[in-house]
Amino acid sequence: MxxxxxxxxxxxxxxxxxxxxxxxxxxxxxxxxxxxxxxxxxxxxxxxxxxxAMDRQLVVDQAVESPYSRYAPARVTDSVAEALADGDTAFALRLITQAAKMVAQHPEALTDRELNARPSQLSDPRWEQFLRAMYEDALPEDRRPSWTKPQKLPRRWYVSQFDSLRQRARETTPQRLRDLNIYIDERSLSRA
Structure with missing residues (x-):
């Protein structure tokens, strides 16, 4: 949740x-x-x-559900957190890349409210920065909320644990992700 x-x-x-x-x-x-x-x-x-107790208040609201609401950052964050908690990194990768693809293809489909409403973050900072980078790339500059600005990881992180995919990532990671110390090969990004 x-x-x-x-x-x-x-x-x-x-x-x-x-x-x-x-x-x-x-x-x-x-x-x-x-x-x-x-x-x-x-x-x-x-x-x-x-x-x-932390000087915050819970705000509960409702909104009209659209076919694209499942790609809203808050929903994707919750689904990715659940996948990571289950140890399913492949599914987490698929969720992020699929959401980014849909948002890039239909940037007007999500409301400003859906884009800005991101109450929780992923507990793994590597996945958090990857998610931010993917949404930042997917959204037109005038629609990017401030939370989409990723921070460079302190050291190189390979999204895949497989040696063959790590080797391919060294050669084919897009520069925008390489600059953040996030390594994933272009084929895994497009297939997921």
Missing amino acids: TDLIRTTRAQLGLTGHELGERLGVTAGAVSQMERSEREGRIQLDTLRRALR
């Missing part, structure tokens, strides 16, 4: 223990809240209380 508690806590530089002190619970209880939120089992009152 979402990862608001963990993402907010990380943005504020709080440990699970520190948030637990604010809530009057243990660090283990905070970890359990974060897990139940990711799994979509958290109660809204618990989520509100955790966010309120």
Whole structure:
């Protein structure tokens, strides 16, 4: 589902223990809240209380669903987080590249609200920067929200763990990703 508690806590530089002190619970209880939120089992009152302890408020809203809403960044982030939690990096890659392709082909299909609404981030900074880079490339410059600006990874990261694909990535990674220290071969980007 979402990862608001963990993402907010990380943005504020709080440990699970520190948030637990604010809530009057243990660090283990905070970890359990974060897990139940990711799994979509958290109660809204618990989520509100955790966010309120970090001086944030939960805003719940509704919007008309379009055929392209599933490519909205918030939905893709949640789906990728779930795939990564399951250890399915191939599916995570497919989700990101498919979303980027659809957004590039139909940049007007997502509303500004859908593009800007990205409450959680991926816990793995490598995947987070890859997702940002793919959306940045997919969107026309005048539609890019500020969150799409990727940051260069501190060291080279190969999206694939297979030696043959790593070798191909050394030779065929697009320059825009190479500049971010993200290595993935062009064929994997287009096939996924």
